[in-house]
Amino acid sequence: MVGVGLIGTGFMGKCHAIAWNAVGTVFPDVDKPRLVHLGEVNDDLARRKAGEFGFARGSGDWRAVVNDTEVDVVSLTTPNQFHPEMAIAILEAGKHLWCEKPMAPSFAGAEAMAEAAKKSGKAAVLGYNYIQNPAIRHIGALLEEKIIGDVNLVRIEMDEDFMADPEARFFWKHEAASGYGALDDFAVHPLSLIKVLFGRVARVMCDMVKPYADRKVASGGRRAVETYDIASVLMHLENGVAGTLLVNRSAWGRKGRIAIQIFGSKGSILYDQERMNEFQLYLTADRPTEQGYRTILVAPHHKPMIPSCRRPAMGWASTTSR
Numbered sequence: 001m002v003g004v005g006l007i008g009t010g011f012m013g014k015c016h017a018i019a020w021n022a023v024g025t026v027f028p029d030v031d032k033p034r035l036v037h038l039g040e041v042n043d044d045l046a047r048r049k050a051g052e053f054g055f056a057r058g059s060g061d062w063r064a065v066v067n068d069t070e071v072d073v074v075s076l077t078t079p080n081q082f083h084p085e086m087a088i089a090i091l092e093a094g095k096h097l098w099c100e101k102p103m104a105p106s107f108a109g110a111e112a113m114a115e116a117a118k119k120s121g122k123a124a125v126l127g128y129n130y131i132q133n134p135a136i137r138h139i140g141a142l143l144e145e146k147i148i149g150d151v152n153l154v155r156i157e158m159d160e161d162f163m164a165d166p167e168a169r170f171f172w173k174h175e176a177a178s179g180y181g182a183l184d185d186f187a188v189h190p191l192s193l194i195k196v197l198f199g200r201v202a203r204v205m206c207d208m209v210k211p212y213a214d215r216k217v218a219s220g221g222r223r224a225v226e227t228y229d230i231a232s233v234l235m236h237l238e239n240g241v242a243g244t245l246l247v248n249r250s251a252w253g254r255k256g257r258i259a260i261q262i263f264g265s266k267g268s269i270l271y272d273q274e275r276m277n278e279f280q281l282y283l284t285a286d287r288p289t290e291q292g293y294r295t296i297l298v299a300p301h302h303k304p305m306i307p308s309c310r311r312p313a314m315g316w317a318s319t320t321s322r
C-alpha cells in the first residue's frame with residue numbers, strides 16, 4: 001500500500017488531500033493509498049490538519065515527513081520559494097514527488113530540481129492540472145488532425161480577481177522570493193496549455209505591471225508589493241505560430257478565466273475555462289449558409305473521462321483517468 005506524505009495544508013494542500021482521499025472511489029482497481037504524515041509550520045496546526053485530512057500523523061517540521069520510512073510519495077503544496085529545497089530533499093530521500101506549480105521561482109532552482117528528479121529515478125510530477133480537462137485534450141486532438149487547417153495565431157488570456165481588491169492584505173505571492181508574479185506564478189497555467197497544444201515558445205517580448213504599489217500587513221502599516229499582477233506577452237512558438245499571452249491577477253469579476261482563441265486556415269476554436277465543459281468550433285468545411293460556431297459539450301467519449309462520469313455537469317475533475 002502506497003504511503004502518502006503532504007507538506008503544506010493551505011488551499012492546494014486541501015485539494016491534494018481531497019484527491020488522495022478520493023483515489024479508492026475513483027479508481028477501484030488501484031490499492032487505496034495510506035495517508036501517513038503531513039507537515040506544517042508548527043506541531044499544533046500539523047496535528048489539527050492531520051485529523052481533518054485523514055492523515056495518521058502531523059509534524060511541525062517538514063523534514064519529519066521526508067524522513068518518514070512509511071512515506072513513499074509526497075505532495076508538495078508549500079509557497080513557491082520552498083519548492084526547490086523541499087522537492088530535492090524529497091527526491092534524495094527516495095520518494096516520488098507531486099509538486100505544485102510553478103516548479104521554482106528561478107531557472108536555476110528548476111534545473112536543480114530536474115537534475116534531482118533524473119538522478120532519483122522516481123516519478124516527479126508538477127501540478128499543471130488544467131491540461132487534464134477533456135475539452136483541452138480534445139482540442140489538442142483536433143489540432144493534430146488539422147481540422148482547422150494550419151494555425152496562424154493563438155491568443156490566450158488568464159484573469160482572476162483574487163488580488164483585485166487594493167485593500168486585500170500582503171501575503172507570500174507579493175514577495176519577490178515567490179517569483180515575478182503573474183508571469184510565472186500564474187501564467188504557467190496558460191503556458192502549460194500552449195505546451196500541450198502547440199509545443200514550446202521560441203521568442204517572447206513582455207511587459208509587466210504592478211497595479212498596487214503597497215498593501216496592508218497584518219501587524220498594521222503597509223508593505224511594498226514586490227511582484228507584478230499583470231503581464232502582457234508577445235510570442236513566437238517554435239512551430240512558427242504567433243501568439244499573445246495576457247494575464248491579470250487583479251481582474252475584478254474574473255474568477256478563473258483562461259480564454260483561448262486559435263485561428264487556422266480552415267476554421268477556429270474558442271475555449272473559456274469559466275465554461276470548462278464546452279468549447280466552440282468554426283469550420284469553413286460547413287456550407288457557407290450554415291457556417292457559425294457550434295458548441296461542443298464534453299461528454300464520456302471525450303478522453304480522459306472514465307465510464308462512471310455520464311454528464312459533464314457532474315464534474316470532470318474528479319473523474320479524469322491516469
Ligand SMILES: NC(=O)c1ccc[n+]([C@@H]2O[C@H](COP(=O)([O-])OP(=O)(O)OC[C@H]3O[C@@H](n4cnc5c(N)ncnc54)[C@H](O)[C@@H]3O)[C@@H](O)[C@H]2O)c1
Binds near residue numbers: 008077078100185
Ligand atoms: N495548481 C493550481 O491550480 C494551484 C492553485 C493555487 C496554488 N497553487 C500552488 O500551490 C502552492 C501552495 O499555494 P496555496 O495557495 O495552497 O498557498 P497557501 O498559502 O494557501 O498554503 C501554503 C501552506 O504551506 C504552509 N507552509 C509554509 N511554509 C511551510 C514550511 N516551511 N513547512 C511546512 N508548511 C509550510 C503554510 O502554513 C500554508 O498552510 C503554491 O506553489 C501555488 O503556486 C497551485
